[in-house]
Amino acid sequence: MGTVIRIGIAGYGNLGRGVEAALAKNPDLTLVGIFTRRPPESLTPLDPAVPVFPLDSLSGRTGDIDVLILCGGSRSDLPEQGPALAASFNTVDSFDTHARIPEYFDAVDGPARAGGRTALISAGWDPGMFSINRAYGEALLPDGATDTFWGRGLSQGHSDAIRRVPGVAAAVQYTIPSQEAIDRVRSGERPELTTREKHTRECFVVLEPGADADKVRDAIVGMPNYFADYDTTVHFISDEDLRRDHAAMPHGGFVIRSGNTSDAHTQVIEYRLALESNPEFTASVLVAYARAVHRLNAQGRVGAVTVLDVPPGLLSAKTPAQLRAELL
Amino acid sequence: MGTVIRIGIAGYGNLGRGVEAALAKNPDLTLVGIFTRRPPESLTPLDPAVPVFPLDSLSGRTGDIDVLILCGGSRSDLPEQGPALAASFNTVDSFDTHARIPEYFDAVDGPARAGGRTALISAGWDPGMFSINRAYGEALLPDGATDTFWGRGLSQGHSDAIRRVPGVAAAVQYTIPSQEAIDRVRSGERPELTTREKHTRECFVVLEPGADADKVRDAIVGMPNYFADYDTTVHFISDEDLRRDHAAMPHGGFVIRSGNTSDAHTQVIEYRLALESNPEFTASVLVAYARAVHRLNAQGRVGAVTVLDVPPGLLSAKTPAQLRAELL
Numbered sequence: 001m002g003t004v005i006r007i008g009i010a011g012y013g014n015l016g017r018g019v020e021a022a023l024a025k026n027p028d029l030t031l032v033g034i035f036t037r038r039p040p041e042s043l044t045p046l047d048p049a050v051p052v053f054p055l056d057s058l059s060g061r062t063g064d065i066d067v068l069i070l071c072g073g074s075r076s077d078l079p080e081q082g083p084a085l086a087a088s089f090n091t092v093d094s095f096d097t098h099a100r101i102p103e104y105f106d107a108v109d110g111p112a113r114a115g116g117r118t119a120l121i122s123a124g125w126d127p128g129m130f131s132i133n134r135a136y137g138e139a140l141l142p143d144g145a146t147d148t149f150w151g152r153g154l155s156q157g158h159s160d161a162i163r164r165v166p167g168v169a170a171a172v173q174y175t176i177p178s179q180e181a182i183d184r185v186r187s188g189e190r191p192e193l194t195t196r197e198k199h200t201r202e203c204f205v206v207l208e209p210g211a212d213a214d215k216v217r218d219a220i221v222g223m224p225n226y227f228a229d230y231d232t233t234v235h236f237i238s239d240e241d242l243r244r245d246h247a248a249m250p251h252g253g254f255v256i257r258s259g260n261t262s263d264a265h266t267q268v269i270e271y272r273l274a275l276e277s278n279p280e281f282t283a284s285v286l287v288a289y290a291r292a293v294h295r296l297n298a299q300g301r302v303g304a305v306t307v308l309d310v311p312p313g314l315l316s317a318k319t320p321a322q323l324r325a326e327l328l
Numbered sequence: 329m330g331t332v333i334r335i336g337i338a339g340y341g342n343l344g345r346g347v348e349a350a351l352a353k354n355p356d357l358t359l360v361g362i363f364t365r366r367p368p369e370s371l372t373p374l375d376p377a378v379p380v381f382p383l384d385s386l387s388g389r390t391g392d393i394d395v396l397i398l399c400g401g402s403r404s405d406l407p408e409q410g411p412a413l414a415a416s417f418n419t420v421d422s423f424d425t426h427a428r429i430p431e432y433f434d435a436v437d438g439p440a441r442a443g444g445r446t447a448l449i450s451a452g453w454d455p456g457m458f459s460i461n462r463a464y465g466e467a468l469l470p471d472g473a474t475d476t477f478w479g480r481g482l483s484q485g486h487s488d489a490i491r492r493v494p495g496v497a498a499a500v501q502y503t504i505p506s507q508e509a510i511d512r513v514r515s516g517e518r519p520e521l522t523t524r525e526k527h528t529r530e531c532f533v534v535l536e537p538g539a540d541a542d543k544v545r546d547a548i549v550g551m552p553n554y555f556a557d558y559d560t561t562v563h564f565i566s567d568e569d570l571r572r573d574h575a576a577m578p579h580g581g582f583v584i585r586s587g588n589t590s591d592a593h594t595q596v597i598e599y600r601l602a603l604e605s606n607p608e609f610t611a612s613v614l615v616a617y618a619r620a621v622h623r624l625n626a627q628g629r630v631g632a633v634t635v636l637d638v639p640p641g642l643l644s645a646k647t648p649a650q651l652r653a654e655l656l
Contacts, residue, residue, distance in 0.1 A: 098656065
């Protein structure tokens with residue numbers, strides 16, 4: 001089996017908890033501890049035996065952590081922690097603000113190179129596995145078109161936006177791909193569809209006492225950027241129903257590449273995820289890439305990297321010879 | 329754009345023809361020529377301007393071919409040509425006898441290393457893209473199960489087996505995945521299904537004049553290894569119908585990985601190919617990997633490699649920075 005890879009978790013929300021659960025499924029990885037900005041004693045890890053430390057104690061742990069998995073958010077945590085921690089640790093993160101990835105890559109690359117560390121940014125499923133499939137699709141069928149569909153899934157950003165509407169006590173929002181759009185894309189006809197044409201939005205809202213339902217609905221469906229351009233349905237439900245029926249965080253989607261290899265022949269490649277828990281799946285991706293990052297660093301590949309730079313076999317606990325015999 | 333990569337095609341059947349078609353879709357690759365064991369003047373390339381040379385003239389062309397794409401068969405061509413040509417060329421092939429891949433890898437690895445060349449073996453879709461998805465699936469969901477389904481697609485091996493039955497003038501065989509089995513696997517229940525339980529076989533047969541249909545049917549459905557263990561349907565049709573309705577070579581299938589990231593949550597990953605032309609798609613995969621092999625060799629990675637050793641980004645004509653900005 002070789003040596004065990006020692007993992008640290010930085011940040012313990014839904015994602016950090018998912019990483020702890022994923023590590024339990026990977027016997028060649030071991031959890032050194034959870035590092036948090038909150039008072040360590042306030043955390044309750046899934047396994048009570050896991051030690052919890054203050055985040056700022058990480059500086060003394062460079063010798064006993066092989067890869068640090070950064071589980072903070074993309075808005076404020078990672079832009080600060082990513083570059084700082086990549087200077088002294090091999091890291092994996094799920095930075096997911098698509099438009100800022102090039103900038104974040106550069107911010108992490110310098111410190112990681114200077115420290116001889118490997119920092120894999122933007123792992124997860126989108127960015128992440130979906131990005132890989134967009135890259136393969138384009139390379140295999142250069143004369144073609146790629147479409148990404150998201151859902152059916154709970155969108156955290158859209159749920160948060162609804163919660164900011166006056167009169168809303170609680171809410172969740174689901175993004176739903178249009179079956180008609182999926183069928184058109186699968187047929188290989190390469191329709192030109194906007195994100196709006198490919199998805200609808202469904203909201204489940206708990207009103208504050210005395211709030212005006214019509215006013216709240218209008219405020220939601222007319223909200224610029226988030227809902228105004230979409231076909232949006234709003235359901236008002238009780239707090240009880242929300243807790244009972246909408247506590248899970250399902251998500252997923254499709255990446256479909258269709259293209260022609262000749263005038264006569266259309267080919268369709270489809271990658272689909274159906275996730276009962278978005279954070280647990282994202283966490284599982286981070287953990288598999290932690291194994292790969294440890295190996296990349298041992299090979300001397302330092303600096304920032306992305307999932308597009310990592311050979312598939314490097315994610316596996318199996319040896320290259322085993323993979324050739326069993327999976328090829 | 330950088331320099332153009334110079335490609336040679338060794339062997340010109342359906343696959344070689346598909347490679348010629350695929351190269352026309354990739355402007356950063358250029359076709360130096362087709363190399364064949366047949367009399368060169370007997371070949372008709374898709375583009376009449378493409379030069380055709382005898383296979384044994386390859387030895388004088390090591391300086392003007394960056395990557396040689398081997399389009400021979402796995403039974404007798406590649407076991408001989410693969411090791412011999414990898415000594416003096418970077419190569420890509422589609423060796424697809426799954427059980428013999430480790431042995432073939434070793435046979436190619438030695439000469440390639442000695443010659444400082446890179447030889448990518450067993451590219452295509454299975455082995456190939458399906459192998460990649462089996463590896464990713466296992467690594468991302470270690471507590472899970474992988475199922476591969478093939479079809480609906482024309483199986484060359486099974487069609488050939490039917491043609492050897494006395495009384496058969498011509499035939500094609502389609503492998504059809506069972507929808508019930510697909511649904512069970514997609515549900516995440518991880519059923520234990522044999523290949524037989526996951527597929528049925530459908531045969532379209534043209535009889536020789538005077539042949540006994542019942543005898544032929546019995547000989548087909550009872551054939552060991554090929555049909556005896558399967559639910560097999562035989563249709564007798566005219567030669568005209570066979571030519572009109574069964575000349576295409578569609579294929580495809582699914583790789584489905586389902587697994588648990590915790591007791592509470594099942595996750596399902598599905599990769600699906602719907603191919604109107606099996607040889608043209610396989611050829612497109614070989615061509616994208618030819619680009620990657622050229623780069624791997626430039627990076628000093630010599631010897632035999634497989635698709636599991638190649639980072640996804642290396643297949644793309646785009647730069648890493650472009651890929652990060654556009655696809656991540």
